[in-house]
Amino acid sequence: MGVTQIKEWFNRFKDGRTSAVSEQRCGWPQTARSAANVERVRKLVMSDRRLIGREIAEEVGESKDSAHAILHEDLNMNRVAAKFVPKLSPEQKRPPF
Helix, strand or coil: CCHHHHHHHHHHHHCCCCCCCCCCCCCCCCCCCCHHHHHHHHHHHHHCCCCCHHHHHHHHCCCHHHHHHHHHHHCCEEEECCEEEECCCHHHHCCCC
16 A cells, blocks of 8 residues: 555544545446347357357447457357357366266
């Protein structure tokens, strides 16, 4: 923590603040990765697995990066041989004996 921040917190407590918990800050709402958009992307990919990120983003109305994040983080999918497929778990990767 820098000296400037320490002075700022000192002044806040000097003015009567009693809690060290930060207050809520406003910012852009997280709308791209909502449950509705995740479901729309899932349906798009399941209907046509050859769609590319740009096409998915245009259909959903979000950015390419948001579509990419939904595919990889929320739906746990990777592009394999020009198709999106679910990632395999370690148990699924083992060869059958």
